[in-house]
Amino acid sequence: MSSNTNLDIWFAGAFAAFTVDLLVYPLDTLKTRLQSQDYEKLYRNSNGTLNRSLFRGLYQGVGSIILITIPSSGAFFTTYEALKYGLKDLVPPNSTIYLPQPAIHAVASGTAELVSCAILTPAEVLKQNAQMLSAGTRRSTSLEVLRHFRKHPARLWRGYTALAARNLPFTALQFPAFESLKGYFMKRRQLKKGGQAVDGIFERARITALSAGIAGSGAAWITTPVDVVKTRIMLAAGSGDDGPKKDLKAKSSNWLLNGVRGTGKSGFDVAREILKAEGVRGLFRGALLRACWTSIGSGLYLGCYEGGRFYLEDARQETNERDTSLQNDWSKVKVGIGGSRSQDVVKKSAWQDD
Incomplete structure (x- = not known):
């Protein structure tokens, strides 16, 4: 079991989230725009070519997601590590109860994701609506979007169910596979090093x-x-798709005001509409980009987390060893009993011989 404290895990998770958000955020923006219900109208020209606006303002909304991702990631990893080891400790040695490792990892990651999503949802709603604003606005895009939620702040949590519905199966699939692959690669590396630990x-x-x-x-x-369904629901929370449609290429503030009411459609309703209008292909829009982005993001995210966690663990162990080496064993020191080394070595002075 790791000797990291909860604070170590929190800092490692926050550092990983901050690093990844800065590096791969543009790919996330592109994915959001590709999955938007207004992709064809906003980002494709009449001749079928891509509009340059698709690649503008790729860091719009990054501020809100960084501020919230740091505590949400810390909460995720703290919960995940605690449950991962806690579930193992629940089963006593030589017990007939058997909990498979993949099941433990799936339960731990799923529960941690529910905690994380509760913190992350408002920032995710702000982020995805900010990513759809027209580039070039003088104001902060996050503040521009937040301004339209002042009268309906509860709408910032719209999409929690959709976010959890996406992240739960994702983490339930990813973390058991991740832990299994990590164990496999660690064993292979250990064999190459002649049995030495990695x-x-x-x-x-x-x-x-x-x-x-x-x-x-x-x-x-x-x-x-x-x-895709989650993206549509969160964009609807800020833009709405009910009521009469107006020019989608109008100013960003008008675009938000047109549909600030949002919709009350469920995830199943949204999925049914996508299937009807775009077919199965519509449900997998942006799948390749999302797979590439997630591969890079997950690799950096968990790689930074693991490196940071072990760095803090090593630093803590070195500090403890240094403190232990400075401590003396005073139990064997005798005070005032028998002869001392000073009495044997030091001779009497000349005036004492008299």
């Missing part, structure tokens, strides 16, 4: 990143339909 920070981070990338890309592809 304890290098960068080496462990590299193996973790490779395992997470493979597991994440597969889970992302499978769960793309739920992600």
